[in-house]
Every structure is written in C-alpha cells, then in structure tokens.
Amino acid sequence: MVAAYKALLGRHAVTVCLIAATGWAAWFCAGGLADQFVARKLNNVYADLRAAQVEPNAQIDKVLETLGDLDRSGQECSVEQYSQLADLVKNLRFVDQAAIQLPNGKICSSNGQAPPSILADSDKRKFSVGKRTYWVDAGHTVSADTDFIIVSEQSTYVWANKKLLLDNLKFPKDLQLDLIGPGGAVPIASTGHKPLAMQKPFHLEELVTSADKVLIAFAGNRNELISVISLPLSYLTSLKFKLFIGLVCVFAALFLLAWCVKRHYTSTAVRLRNALKANRLDVHYQPIVNLTTGYLVGAESLSRWNDNGTQVPADVFIAVAEKSDLIRILTRSVIRQVAEDYSTYLWACKDFYITVNLCAQDIQDPSFPDYVASVLATYNMPVSAMAFEITERTLIDQKPAALQLRRLRACGHRIAVDDFGIGYSNLSLLDSVPFDILKLDRSFIADDKIAAKDALWRHIAQLARSLRLKVVAEGVETQEQLPHLVSEGVLLAQGWLFSKALPIQALARRYFQCPENIPPYDSKISINDFY
Known part of the structure; x- marks a missing residue:
C-alpha cells in the first residue's frame, strides 16, 4: 500500500507541488488582502471620526478663547461674570459648563455656583499637552450625568460631556473606539465593554495585531488625544479564510481556463488544422x-x-x-x-x-x-x-x-x-x-x-x-x-x-x-x- 502511494505521488509530483504552491500563494495573498481591507476600513472610520470631531473641538476652542478674554481682576465672582458664563454655554451642545479662576483661587462657574476644587478631586486623572491640561474620570463607565472631560487653559475650564461626545461620533457597532492620552498613558474613554489594553509604544497609523484585537492608532489634532480603532482578531481571521477560499476558487478557475485553452490548442482538431495549413499530411x-x-x-x-x-x-x-x-x-x-x-x-x-x-x-x-x-x-x-x-x-x-x-x-x-x-x-x-x-x-x-x-x-x-x-x-x-x-x-x-x-x-x-x-x-x- 505504501509503495502504491509512493508511486502515485511520484507520477503526480508536479501536480502536488503545483497545488501546494498555489495554496501557499493563495494564503499569502489572502493575508495581504485582508490586512489591506481592514486597514482601509479603519482609516475610513477614522476619517468619519475626524469629521464628527470638528464641531465639538470648535465649541471647546471657542469657549476657552472667550473665557480668556473675561475680566478676572476681582476678588469675588460677580453677577455679571455668572451671566456672561451662562450666556456663553447655553446654546452649546457639547460644552456642559465653563468656569474661570480668579487670582485668589476662587472659581466662577456658568451654573452660578463655585465648583469644588478640581485639583482635589481624587477621581480625576490629569495630563497636560502644551498649554492645556485635561482631567478625566479614572473609571471607564460612561454616564451622561457624571462623566465629563475637563479641559483647562490659563485658569479657564470647560466641562465636555463624555457620553455626548461619543454618541456624536456614531461609531459602528462592530468596531471599538478607545480615546487615550498622549503616549497611551491615560485611558480616557472607550465604546467597548472592556477598554483596550495597549502595549507601549504606539505605532501610529500602522495596522497592529494584538492577542485578541487588530487595530490602528491615530494621533488627534495637536497630538492631544490618541484615537485607537480596533476590531476583534476573529474578524481578520474570518476575512482571511474567506479571501483564501475565494482566491483558491479564482486560481482553480484560472487553472481550469488555462487547461481548457491548452487542451483546445493541443486538441486533435486544432493540431490537424495547423497540420493542414502547413501541408504536413x-x-x-x-x-x-x-x-x-x-x-x-x-x-x-x-x-x-x-x-x-x-x-x-x-x-x-x-x-x-x-x-x-x-x-x-x-x-x-x-x-x-x-x-x-x-x-x-x-x-x-x-x-x-x-x-x-x-x-x-x-x-x-x-x-x-x-x-x-x-x-x-x-x-x-x-x-x-x-x-x-x-x-x-x-x-x-x-x-x-x-x-x-x-x-x-x-x-x-x-x-x-x-x-x-x-x-x-x-x-x-x-x-x-x-x-x-x-x-x-x-x-x-x-x-x-x-x-x-x-x-x-x-x-x-x-x-x-x-x-x-x-x-x-x-x-x-x-x-x-x-x-x-x-x-x-x-x-x-x-x-x-x-x-x-x-x-x-x-x-x-x-x-x-x-x-x-x-x-x-x-x-x-x-x-x-x-x-
């Protein structure tokens, strides 16, 4: 029996090698195509994400700029200051609250009350980028009432509702978005049930495969935040197998077509026609x-x-x-x-x-x-x-x-x-x-x-x-x-x-x-x- 198999393999060695080479080529091409497809998908999502961030970023920038022009020379928060602050944020969707800090340390807020000391809030995590400082919740739960991102610049403060920001992105359900501070040091928010655990350093704008995720990290405007868009690794694996099967079918169809063409041009009728044309009979x-x-x-x-x-x-x-x-x-x-x-x-x-x-x-x-x-x-x-x-x-x-x-x-x-x-x-x-x-x-x-x-x-x-x-x-x-x-x-x-x-x-x-x-x-x- 073994000898029969060896003889069969010997007669069809070229065919076996060709099939193996075709399978390897199909798998290699499927991997490359799957990576390209996923990378294109994640880049397209990030482009949509950038477009959705324009309005929130514009509102935050405008409020911080206006707050910087308000008078802060007094010792107490005046009625006029409260009124100006309230008028500044009342028609803004993404800015929940704005505040300025007086020279003596008192904070005047748009809601008419002095907020507790920001620096003393142990539930907040702080990081700075350039002239701006950010405070975010230490946890990753997203609540419309309690979860805010606080942006500070030169004794001015803006509270942005984290849930509204994420909802505005209209992020696809099959993907996960994680907002992370510069260098990946501070997790800010995640649309998934389990926040992404990233290895440092980040490889920005490159497709990366982790133990259970395939992702791309993108640097935001002014390099303030890093947006990490990810898919389950099973998505990439499934896509790779589908492309592999498709390529195998395509290669098989091409081989069949080549065989049919070869058979046609080597058929008795074609060879006879050529022989008659060449007068070889x-x-x-x-x-x-x-x-x-x-x-x-x-x-x-x-x-x-x-x-x-x-x-x-x-x-x-x-x-x-x-x-x-x-x-x-x-x-x-x-x-x-x-x-x-x-x-x-x-x-x-x-x-x-x-x-x-x-x-x-x-x-x-x-x-x-x-x-x-x-x-x-x-x-x-x-x-x-x-x-x-x-x-x-x-x-x-x-x-x-x-x-x-x-x-x-x-x-x-x-x-x-x-x-x-x-x-x-x-x-x-x-x-x-x-x-x-x-x-x-x-x-x-x-x-x-x-x-x-x-x-x-x-x-x-x-x-x-x-x-x-x-x-x-x-x-x-x-x-x-x-x-x-x-x-x-x-x-x-x-x-x-x-x-x-x-x-x-x-x-x-x-x-x-x-x-x-x-x-x-x-x-x-x-x-x-x-x-």
Whole structure:
C-alpha cells in the first residue's frame, strides 16, 4: 500500500507541488488582502471620526478663547461674570459648563455656583499637552450625568460631556473606539465593554495585531488625544479564510481556463488544422492488382498524419475532421497531393487510376467539381486517372448527390461505391446513383465465408456483373481467397496479400516491377469484359 502511494505521488509530483504552491500563494495573498481591507476600513472610520470631531473641538476652542478674554481682576465672582458664563454655554451642545479662576483661587462657574476644587478631586486623572491640561474620570463607565472631560487653559475650564461626545461620533457597532492620552498613558474613554489594553509604544497609523484585537492608532489634532480603532482578531481571521477560499476558487478557475485553452490548442482538431495549413499530411497508396495478370491497375489514396513523431490513426483524425469543418479541407489537400504525385511519378503509368474518398460535405459542395478540374489542369493529370469513392452514409440526400456525381462522371471521373453490402439501402442506391466500380467489403470474403457456395458476396458479384460494374475485393490477405474471387468474376483486389499502403515513390517502383506471382485460375470470365 505504501509503495502504491509512493508511486502515485511520484507520477503526480508536479501536480502536488503545483497545488501546494498555489495554496501557499493563495494564503499569502489572502493575508495581504485582508490586512489591506481592514486597514482601509479603519482609516475610513477614522476619517468619519475626524469629521464628527470638528464641531465639538470648535465649541471647546471657542469657549476657552472667550473665557480668556473675561475680566478676572476681582476678588469675588460677580453677577455679571455668572451671566456672561451662562450666556456663553447655553446654546452649546457639547460644552456642559465653563468656569474661570480668579487670582485668589476662587472659581466662577456658568451654573452660578463655585465648583469644588478640581485639583482635589481624587477621581480625576490629569495630563497636560502644551498649554492645556485635561482631567478625566479614572473609571471607564460612561454616564451622561457624571462623566465629563475637563479641559483647562490659563485658569479657564470647560466641562465636555463624555457620553455626548461619543454618541456624536456614531461609531459602528462592530468596531471599538478607545480615546487615550498622549503616549497611551491615560485611558480616557472607550465604546467597548472592556477598554483596550495597549502595549507601549504606539505605532501610529500602522495596522497592529494584538492577542485578541487588530487595530490602528491615530494621533488627534495637536497630538492631544490618541484615537485607537480596533476590531476583534476573529474578524481578520474570518476575512482571511474567506479571501483564501475565494482566491483558491479564482486560481482553480484560472487553472481550469488555462487547461481548457491548452487542451483546445493541443486538441486533435486544432493540431490537424495547423497540420493542414502547413501541408504536413502525407498520402500513401494501397495498390489494386489485376488477378489475371498480377499487374497494378490502380491504387486507393489514404491520408497519413505523423504528428511530431507520433502516427495518428486515420480513423481518429478523419472522424475529428468530419465533426469539424476540416473534412473538406482534408479532401482537397488529398486531391492536390494525388495530382502532384501523379504528375511527378506516375505520368508514364498507362491506364493507372487513383481513387480518392469523398465525404458528404464534398458531395454537397457545388464548387467541388470545378475545384477538381482546376487542380487536374494545373498538374496536367488526366481526368480518367482520378476516381472517387463514396459510402452509403455519405449520401444524406440521394437526389442532390446523384446530380453531383453525374457532374463528376460527365467530366470523365469514375465513381466507386465503397463498403458495399453492409448498409440497408444499397440496391436502391445502385438504381439511383451512377456508379462504375463496386468495392466488396472485407467482411464478406473472410476465410470462414469465402468458400461458401451461397455466400452473400457471390450474389453481390453476380449483381455487379449484370450491371457491368467492376468489382474490387478489399482486404484480400491469403492466396486461398483468390480462386474463389476469380470464379465469380472478381478480378481486381487490394489487400495485404499484395501490399500495404505505400509512399508514392515505392508505389511507382512497384508498378514497374515484375507482376505479382498469381497462379492462373480457370475462369470463363475475362477482365476485358470489365473494361
């Protein structure tokens, strides 16, 4: 079992490595994208936070500036001072109370009463930034009645309601805001149930991951407060996994697309199209032998395709060509190659003909006879030297096919019906479509059928004789088949007994060599009866 797994891993090592590398890349990219997404989200929230802080900061700055201009030379708080202070804050939303401190230490407040000493309040925590001093509650509970931030500047004081300030921010519920004094020394307020515990020093405007939070700290105006916006670490982790799954799907889709593109461009149809464009298909010829003389009288042209050293079976690429638009191109390529080969090597072969197989698309193409005529004229090949083979399945519509075949016969071509006898409508086919040659399928003359007195092939041969059709036996492989064929007037044959398909040079040499050593058979039929 272990060996089987090792062998499987060895065969798919590249795939496994590719999957692992893709997973690592997806996880790495997901982490980077998740960090960017969270950082962008927190920065956008801070931008909204800055905008929401404009009005409270403006009110506090205005009150402190106005308080600094009030007269504080007296020893006691006057009615006029109380009135001025009350008028200053009565229409302000975020300033709850304002006060000034007289030279003798007394404090005059906008509410008409002297507040207790601020410095003596043990529940307040104090820190200073520049000219300003801040007092905040030591606890983090937020109450509209008791929680205030006190801002002091040159013996002037402003009370800002902490809850109103936080409510004005309209902070998203899934995030937490913590306001902290400079350097993180003094926690001021938090929108969460548990205030943030930050490690020093702060890394401002950088995404930081703690044990349970992911956050960014931002310095406020004049560097007075630090705003820390945070999310639960689980949010980042969940987002990372979601992005990872999404990226894996995207990568898988891209790999699938690449595989489909590769498969398309390496498919048999595409490679065949490229081979036809580059004229890389060959034509071989299987000889047709006269059984009375042993000489060659013709040959059947057969396409051969060597794809980068690999021989592609004809039944494979021809089936692909028939399913695409390549079969007509293939047929025309064969016709051109046959004409070129004939004019180069077989021009001296008297009464020698070559058959070319046609498909249904060729028969339905009205320009096909004109194309054949132009090619033969270009290569100076006699019209009678090229015959065409069809099968019953190529005749989708017999009437138009008959007209096309009559056009070809009128030009001087002979028409052969191939694989005769294996269909269902061959007799009607012989009656409606003009033929000159009938090719007897190899399945009828197999060794176990050839000698039978009532064999079907004998009746086919007799029918062809009555219609004065030449009969060519296909697939002849043994000497024992020959006397039976000759006895029924089948005097032309092709098969491995005589030769396999040959390149054109070998076919030309074979034509001029000694005839096949075929024993004479007693037959009352002369081949001249069929010419």
